[in-house]
Amino acid sequence: MAKDDYLDKHELIPKHTKLGERAVKELLATFNISKVQLPKILASDVVVKNLGLKIGDIVKIERKSPTAGKSTYYRVVADG
Amino acid sequence: MSEELIKEYIDVIPNSLLDQVRKHLPAKAKKAEVKKILELLREEFDNMQIEAGECVGLVAAESIGEPGTQMTLNTKHFGGVAELQVTLGLPRLIEIFDGRQNISTPMMEIYLKNPKCSVEEVTKIAGKIKETPLSELAKSFEVNIADATIEVELDKEAVAQAGIRVATIVKRLQTGLKNVNVKNKEDIIFIKVTKEGDELNKLYAVKETSKGVFVSGIKGVTQVLPVKIGEEYVIKTAGSNLKSVLKMDEIDTYKTRTNDIFETCKVLGLEAARQLIIDEALNVLETQGLDINIRHIMLAADTMTVAGEIRGITRYGIVGQKSSVLARASFETPIKHIIAAAERGEIDKLNSVIENVMINQPVPIGTGLPGLRTKEQGKGT
Numbered sequence: 001m002a003k004d005d006y007l008d009k010h011e012l013i014p015k016h017t018k019l020g021e022r023a024v025k026e027l028l029a030t031f032n033i034s035k036v037q038l039p040k041i042l043a044s045d046v047v048v049k050n051l052g053l054k055i056g057d058i059v060k061i062e063r064k065s066p067t068a069g070k071s072t073y074y075r076v077v078a079d080g
Numbered sequence: 081m082s083e084e085l086i087k088e089y090i091d092v093i094p095n096s097l098l099d100q101v102r103k104h105l106p107a108k109a110k111k112a113e114v115k116k117i118l119e120l121l122r123e124e125f126d127n128m129q130i131e132a133g134e135c136v137g138l139v140a141a142e143s144i145g146e147p148g149t150q151m152t153l154n155t156k157h158f159g160g161v162a163e164l165q166v167t168l169g170l171p172r173l174i175e176i177f178d179g180r181q182n183i184s185t186p187m188m189e190i191y192l193k194n195p196k197c198s199v200e201e202v203t204k205i206a207g208k209i210k211e212t213p214l215s216e217l218a219k220s221f222e223v224n225i226a227d228a229t230i231e232v233e234l235d236k237e238a239v240a241q242a243g244i245r246v247a248t249i250v251k252r253l254q255t256g257l258k259n260v261n262v263k264n265k266e267d268i269i270f271i272k273v274t275k276e277g278d279e280l281n282k283l284y285a286v287k288e289t290s291k292g293v294f295v296s297g298i299k300g301v302t303q304v305l306p307v308k309i310g311e312e313y314v315i316k317t318a319g320s321n322l323k324s325v326l327k328m329d330e331i332d333t334y335k336t337r338t339n340d341i342f343e344t345c346k347v348l349g350l351e352a353a354r355q356l357i358i359d360e361a362l363n364v365l366e367t368q369g370l371d372i373n374i375r376h377i378m379l380a381a382d383t384m385t386v387a388g389e390i391r392g393i394t395r396y397g398i399v400g401q402k403s404s405v406l407a408r409a410s411f412e413t414p415i416k417h418i419i420a421a422a423e424r425g426e427i428d429k430l431n432s433v434i435e436n437v438m439i440n441q442p443v444p445i446g447t448g449l450p451g452l453r454t455k456e457q458g459k460g461t
Contacts, residue, residue, distance in 0.1 A: 006326060006333035012344065012352035040388035047349035061351055066374055069095030075350075078388050 007050045016047050019058040019074065027058070027074060041075040053077050082114040089118050093125055133449035135433070137383070140376035147370040148173065164305055164318050172364050176341065176357060179384060179392025186320035186340045188301070191332035195312035202313045205330050206304040208243040208297065209317060214253065215291035217242060223283055230287050232269040239267075244296040256293035260286060298324045322347045345390055353390055357381040404428050406435035 007013065019027065028034065035056065041048055043055050053059065057077045065071040082105055086098055101117065109117075130136060151170040167175065167185045175183050192205065215221075219233045234246065246264055253271065254262045261272040271290060273282055303318035320338040325331060326347070338344060339360055345353035361377045383398055384391055391397035395412040402408050405421040405428045421428075428435060433443045442448040 007348070009334045010348055010352065011335055012337060012355045013348055014351050014355070016351070039382075039386045041350050042388040045349045045388070046347065047351065063351075063355075065096075065378075067094075067096065067378075069097075069099060071094075075388075080388060 007047055013047060014061050014063040016051060017060045017062075018051060018053055019060045023060075024058050035076050038074055038076040040078040042080040043077050044080060048077055055079050082109060082111070085111065085114050085118060089122060092122055093118070097121060097125065131446075133444075133446045135445045136379060140379045143372055143376045144380070147365070147372055151368050151370070164303060164316055168364055168367055173361065176361050176364070177380060177384075177393045179341070179390045179394070179397055181342050183340055185318065186300075186338065186343075188315075188317045188320045188322060188325060188338045189336065190315040190317065190325060191335040192313055192315070193330055193332050195314070195332075197313065199306075202306040202315065204241070204243055205328075206306050206315050207241045208328070208330075209301055209315065209325065210242075210304040211294050211297040211299055211301050211319070212242050213291060214249070214293050214295050217244075217249070217295060218291075221287055221291065223287055225280065225283070228273045228283055230271040230273075230283065230290065232271065232290070234267045234269065236267060242296040249295045252295045253290065253293055256295075257286060257290060301325075341390060350385055350388065350390075354381045354385045357384060357390075402432070404430070404432050404435050406430075406438055407432055410434045410438070 035058070038058065041059060043049075043053070048059065051059075055077050059075050059077060061073040061075060063071050063073060083102075086101060089098065101121065105114065105117075148170060151173070164187060165185060166172075166187060167183070171184070190209065192202070194201075214232065217234055217238045219235045222231045222233075223229075224231055234249070239246065239249070246267065246269075250262050250264050250269060253269065254260070257271065259274050261274050263270045263272070271286060273286055298321050300321040301317045301319040305316045307314050307316055320340045320343060322336070322338045322340075322343055323346075325336060326333050337356070339356075341353050341356050341360070344356045358374070358377050358381045361380070362374065365372050365377075380393065384393065387398075387401065391401065393399070395408075399408060399411045405417060405426050409415075409417040409421075430436060430439065430441070431444065433445055436443045
């Protein structure tokens with residue numbers, strides 16, 4: 001078993017992916033916001049570390065939602 | 081055929097509704113009919129959505145708070161047939177939403193890689209997890225004054241049940257005690273006190289401390305209980321140490337969880353903690369027989385995690401990070417907040433709800449939210 005394998009597959013953790021540059025622009029344009037207005041996730045978060053993300057990156061989180069089936073959430077990686 | 085049509089709506093109608101359409105759609109439905117159904121659904125869904133400016137937080141607070149008054153204050157619940165004590169009811173709910181770091185009954189649910197194994201195997205794994213002091217593994221402690229040594233005779237059966245080697249016990253004792261030299265000869269462990277001086281007193285002191293040294297198991301886990309759910313075994317524990325448990329080979333690392341939200345945040349990340357807040361809160365409410373819409377709890381969980389770390393709904397948590405002085409002052413300890421703000425020279429921009437209530441101005445919610453578009457350019461709304 002690979003180390004920290006559970007960070008990808010644990011049932012509590014939804015899928016995290018890094019949002020590409022173009023997608024980031026689109027996202028910010030759709031909601032007419034700047035990055036700082038997004039919800040945050042700390043750079044020291046284990047899942048973020050595992051993905052090797054830097055401060056300022058945007059993480060796309062695909063949650064399983066009991067109300068909507070699937071829902072996407074975005075967080076910006078913040079210092080800390 | 082209809083699948084293509086459904087796919088067109090993937091961005092405007094949530095997945096769960098589309099799934100229901102797929103399920104109930106008659107196979108013979110014509111394209112135009114499917115289109116009509118989807119259009120109707122879309123219209124209905126748009127109407128059902130919450131309006132911009134609706135104060136969802138207030139509704140959530142009421143919806144959780146009112147049924148909360150009917151909860152029993154009885155904290156001591158026993159999880160089913162299990163003999164583990166679990167905090168439930170209002171105290172647990174407060175614990176969750178306050179974002180307490182130290183919860184009163186931390187516990188883990190450990191799933192096994194091979195859940196259909198025999199009783200013996202489960203007991204063995206459980207024995208490995210439980211934190212055991214030396215006194216539970218020893219038959220006798222004897223003090224040999226002449227050699228300044230303590231002789232500990234181990235209980236072979238207990239050692240076997242804990243699934244630990246004598247060498248490991250020796251190692252743990254060596255690191256757990258100060259100024260000693262630990263050796264073993266088969267089942268007898270010799271603890272020699274190396275520090276010179278008041279030897280006799282020291283000897284007895286070491287004997288007592290050695291009894292409490294944890295030589296086996298995972299730190300923090302005080303009680304283990306294998307429970308059979310259906311065909312499968314789950315080990316429930318009192319005390320929680322998720323990180324160490326996840327390192328074990330015998331357990332299912334994808335399902336094992338703790339009820340400690342902060343620990344989950346540390347080990348599995350923020351999103352897992354958010355999910356756990358929802359699960360735990362729902363669990364409490366359900367056991368109390370209360371039916372609260374999950375959306376309210378999801379909103380609370382989202383609010384608690386929005387800053388990247390878990391913040392409770394308290395004056396130190398999410399209320400403390402509000403930018404408005406008056407809003408902070410209105411919640412708890414007003415004088416403290418106002419004095420501190422005066423010292424720092426804070427400015428209140430009055431762009432939220434509570435401070436506008438205080439100064440008798442329209443609040444920016446509902447119809448109070450939109451500003452006038454006809455104002456002169458360059459002068460804000």
